Amino acid sequence: MTPSSAPEYQPPARPAQTGGSVPSASATPIILDGHGGPVGSVGGEAGGEHRGRLLDGLNPQQREAVEYRGQALLIIAGAGSGKTSVLTRRVASLLETRDAWPSQILAITFTNKAAAEMRERVQAILGDGASGMWISTFHSSCVRILRREAEKIGLSSSFSIYDSADTKVTLKRIIKSLDADTYGFTPGSAGAKISKLKNELADVDSYARNANMSDPQEVMFVEIFRQYTARLRAASALDFDDLIGETVYLFRAFPDVAALYRRRFRHLLVDEYQDTNHAQYAFVHELTRPVTTALAEQMDRDGVHVRNLRDATGGIPGASLTVVGDSDQSIYAFRGADTRNITEFERDYPGAKVILLEQNYRSTQNILSAANAVIGHNFDRKDKKLWSAGGDGEKIVGFTAYSGHDEAQFVSDEIDVLHRAGMAYRDMAVFYRTNAQTRALEEILVRSATPYRVVGGTKFYERAEIKDALAYLIAVANPVDELALRRILNTPKRGIGPATETALASFADDNDFTFRQAMRNSSALGLGPKVTGAILKLAELLDAAALMLVPTVVAEDGTGSGGSNVSEVLEFLLEGSGLLAVLRGSRDPQDEARAENIEELVAQTKDFNKENPDGGLVDFLTQVSLVAAADDLDDASGTVSLMTLHTAKGLEYEAVFLTGIEEGLLPHQMSANEPGGPAEERRLFYVGITRARQRLYLSLAMTRAQFGDINVAMPSRYLQEIPTDLIDWRQSPGMANSRGGTQPRALNVRRDGYGGGFNGRSKELAGLPPAPPKTKTEWANRITGTVRDNGSLTLEAGDRIRHVDFGDGLVNQVTGEGTKRIAHVQFDTSGSKKLLIKVAPIEKI
DNA sequence: GCCGTGTGTTTTTTT
DNA sequence: AACACACGGC
Numbered sequence: 083m084t085p086s087s088a089p090e091y092q093p094p095a096r097p098a099q100t101g102g103s104v105p106s107a108s109a110t111p112i113i114l115d116g117h118g119g120p121v122g123s124v125g126g127e128a129g130g131e132h133r134g135r136l137l138d139g140l141n142p143q144q145r146e147a148v149e150y151r152g153q154a155l156l157i158i159a160g161a162g163s164g165k166t167s168v169l170t171r172r173v174a175s176l177l178e179t180r181d182a183w184p185s186q187i188l189a190i191t192f193t194n195k196a197a198a199e200m201r202e203r204v205q206a207i208l209g210d211g212a213s214g215m216w217i218s219t220f221h222s223s224c225v226r227i228l229r230r231e232a233e234k235i236g237l238s239s240s241f242s243i244y245d246s247a248d249t250k251v252t253l254k255r256i257i258k259s260l261d262a263d264t265y266g267f268t269p270g271s272a273g274a275k276i277s278k279l280k281n282e283l284a285d286v287d288s289y290a291r292n293a294n295m296s297d298p299q300e301v302m303f304v305e306i307f308r309q310y311t312a313r314l315r316a317a318s319a320l321d322f323d324d325l326i327g328e329t330v331y332l333f334r335a336f337p338d339v340a341a342l343y344r345r346r347f348r349h350l351l352v353d354e355y356q357d358t359n360h361a362q363y364a365f366v367h368e369l370t371r372p373v374t375t376a377l378a379e380q381m382d383r384d385g386v387h388v389r390n391l392r393d394a395t396g397g398i399p400g401a402s403l404t405v406v407g408d409s410d411q412s413i414y415a416f417r418g419a420d421t422r423n424i425t426e427f428e429r430d431y432p433g434a435k436v437i438l439l440e441q442n443y444r445s446t447q448n449i450l451s452a453a454n455a456v457i458g459h460n461f462d463r464k465d466k467k468l469w470s471a472g473g474d475g476e477k478i479v480g481f482t483a484y485s486g487h488d489e490a491q492f493v494s495d496e497i498d499v500l501h502r503a504g505m506a507y508r509d510m511a512v513f514y515r516t517n518a519q520t521r522a523l524e525e526i527l528v529r530s531a532t533p534y535r536v537v538g539g540t541k542f543y544e545r546a547e548i549k550d551a552l553a554y555l556i557a558v559a560n561p562v563d564e565l566a567l568r569r570i571l572n573t574p575k576r577g578i579g580p581a582t583e584t585a586l587a588s589f590a591d592d593n594d595f596t597f598r599q600a601m602r603n604s605s606a607l608g609l610g611p612k613v614t615g616a617i618l619k620l621a622e623l624l625d626a627a628a629l630m631l632v633p634t635v636v637a638e639d640g641t642g643s644g645g646s647n648v649s650e651v652l653e654f655l656l657e658g659s660g661l662l663a664v665l666r667g668s669r670d671p672q673d674e675a676r677a678e679n680i681e682e683l684v685a686q687t688k689d690f691n692k693e694n695p696d697g698g699l700v701d702f703l704t705q706v707s708l709v710a711a712a713d714d715l716d717d718a719s720g721t722v723s724l725m726t727l728h729t730a731k732g733l734e735y736e737a738v739f740l741t742g743i744e745e746g747l748l749p750h751q752m753s754a755n756e757p758g759g760p761a762e763e764r765r766l767f768y769v770g771i772t773r774a775r776q777r778l779y780l781s782l783a784m785t786r787a788q789f790g791d792i793n794v795a796m797p798s799r800y801l802q803e804i805p806t807d808l809i810d811w812r813q814s815p816g817m818a819n820s821r822g823g824t825q826p827r828a829l830n831v832r833r834d835g836y837g838g839g840f841n842g843r844s845k846e847l848a849g850l851p852p853a854p855p856k857t858k859t860e861w862a863n864r865i866t867g868t869v870r871d872n873g874s875l876t877l878e879a880g881d882r883i884r885h886v887d888f889g890d891g892l893v894n895q896v897t898g899e900g901t902k903r904i905a906h907v908q909f910d911t912s913g914s915k916k917l918l919i920k921v922a923p924i925e926k927i
Numbered sequence: 928g929c930c931g932t933g934t935g936t937t938t939t940t941t942t
Numbered sequence: 943a944a945c946a947c948a949c950g951g952c
Contacts, residue, residue, distance in 0.1 A: 787943080
């Protein structure tokens with residue numbers, strides 16, 4: 083990492099700036115935005131003495147990236163090349179040289195956490211002068227714009243945001259009502275297809291126009307898509323993809339609205355540009371277009387201050403755009419990311435300046451060499467070699483475990499070693515390909531009392547009880563949201579079953595009511611008095627909560643109410659619904675934890691009130707909807723971080739454990755048949771490797787539990803792409819290769835200084851003496867070959883065996899068939915274990 | 928309408 | 943192995 087700027091630095095005095103908000107297009111009259119902006123007023127006196135400060139410790143390319151001024155700038159930033167620092171300083175520089183007011187800057191990051199970090203760092207350089215900037219994710223920016231302009235596109239400004247679970251529930255209902263499962267549609271498959279289309283900015287109508295309507299399956303899909311769109315409309319809800327797509331639609335359909343934002347944002351900066359999809363690309367493109375002369379004149383007449391922004395033609399030139407990215411780190415193709423956005427940037431923005439950052443300030447040369455070697459196997463890329471001036475560092479440690487648990491034990495042991503050597507837990511991280519892999523890791527880490535934290539995974543806000551509580555809030559904020567209402571209708575249990583729910587839904591449908599109105603009028607349905615009472619009570623509770631939000635309502639008896647904040651409303655709802663009380667009174671021990679989670683949510687609303695005194699219910703819900711996995715990373719917590727390789731992007735740790743480096747897992751089975759799949763998985767591996775500063779551990783298991791049974795796993799093809807002399811195999815795949823497991827496998831044994839297991843075919847070994855002859859099965863160049871094979875070994879109850887690690891034991895039972903035969907063994911000293919006979923390091927005695 | 932049991936499906940990654 | 947869902951008895 084490049085050194086950060088001195089925190090005691092004070093910003094130069096500058097004229098006070100008012101406003102900074104974008105006037106809503108629908109609001110008349112438009113409030114003037116102070117005196118335009120300082121565009122074009124680059125004074126020689128500004129900055130000068132501080133310029134050095136901003137550029138301190140930067141290399142020439144980084145400096146240029148900070149100082150370049152022009153319409154378009156592409157920064158190709160290799161992993162660990164200090165791009166965050168460059169981006170931050172570039173923003174600071176724009177402000178300091180008065181090329182921009184804070185309000186003219188829109189910086190887009192990949193996560194909210196990265197946004198907060200950037201804001202903090204700019205503030206550390208410039209102090210309060212930095213407020214008014216928009217630094218946020220694509221989704222947050224779009225929500226902010228959409229909430230202001232919602233009426234324009236027929237939405238309530240308190241529209242709901244549907245997450246993938248909400249989408250799934252909605253699609254499930256649609257598919258059921260259409261019997262579309264007979265055409266092979268599942269909520270997952272239909273959702274994926276809809277998402278893909280939306281990422282391409284297609285909607286139902288544009289899709290239907292080109293669809294092959296003689297294909298019944300296609301007809302069915304169009305119908306699903308149509309109903310899904312209609313349901314979201316009716317609920318005034320947008321899904322994740324809509325947030326981007328609808329904003330682009332807004333800009334295209336309402337040029338006057340677009341013009342206001344184009345006028346405001348004079349400088350766009352986009353991080354992780356390689357992972358933008360077409361919709362995001364279009365969003366950026368729309369924002370950086372010039373404002374036509376006609377529109378500029380219109381704005382001038384409307385009192386929007388544009389004069390000092392207009393060029394010779396009378397229009398407003400397009401905003402400057404800076405994008406930062408690295409095609410080698412593109413890992414989101416599955417959700418529509420298109421690296422052409424970055425590779426064809428120069429074509430999209432003619433005259434763009436391109437700056438390459440190749441020097442790495444993060445990792446040791448050994449780690450970088452491994453990374454370079456791996457990514458070098460992707461053919462369709464511009465060659466780019468990371469280098470470091472920091473020295474070789476330690477070798478990469480490799481370890482082949484018998485099982486996922488064994489692997490977890492290795493990780494846990496090494497964490498312990500590192501910690502005792504003085505490394506803080508928070509400087510270590512364990513990465514994996516799939517969330518399911520956390521289970522074994524967690525079990526072992528709990529047992530060894532290692533403080534750890536799973537980042538992402540089943541997120542706090544995805545827990546059922548939290549979604550229940552949030553659904554109450556959503557139902558208050560957006561009364562037409564049927565999904566939220568149906569979620570809480572019988573939660574907690576109040577005797578409203580599926581039959582009643584359906585009755586209410588069709589009652590609403592038939593009379594053109596919303597679901598909420600149907601609830602209020604449910605007396606007309608002729609249901610039992612108990613059920614009707616329960617429905618009405620819930621409706622009243624929600625109405626009363628909604629009233630609390632209205633600023634100051636005076637009731638008939640003269641008592642004032644209203645203006646309540648989020649936590650007050652939530653507590654009122656929890657009290658009135660009995661949600662919390664039911665959990666507290668339950669005898670199910672898990673309900674205690676659920677109650678605690680809800681209390682944690684209440685605490686979060688209180689924090690929110692404190693941090694956002696002006697924030698309303700909708701703001702809170704927005705924030706909750708858009709938290710990303712990496713956002714809840716707490717740097718101060720002294721724990722080891724566990725996360726998926728995807729979540730790890732953009733982060734760095736002193737020590738990194740990459741686990742499950744096996745065929746089927748990395749590359750993942752599911753990606754094997756997809757075009758570009760293995761290449762993308764390789765980039766994922768590359769991202770993982772380059773997160774490490776000092777120490778890198780690569781581990782794999784010979785067997786892995788999946789779907790409840792145990793399978794033989796092969797080492798990943800990517801492992802052999804790493805030069806053998808970079809890895810110190812504590813226990814190599816090759817060593818665990820002999821029949822019967824008689825091979826010595828003491829820790830720290832490397833065979834013949836040779837890494838172990840590999841054939842030594844890599845270029846890096848060309849100059850070395852020929853590898854000693856090997857008689858064992860070589861797996862390196864035959865990925866499909868076996869790792870260990872006890873195939874001929876037959877065991878039955880009563881046999882005694884010897885295990886390399888566990889010692890002698892008695893076979894109690896043998897279960898399973900063929901390669902999955904499992905011996906249940908009672909070891910004399912190591913307790914009882916289940917072993918996959920085919921690969922376990924055992925022999926009969 | 929509720930709750931227990933049995934069966935089938937699941938897992939790729941995420942805003 | 944864990945979870946969602948359908949079914950049937952209460």
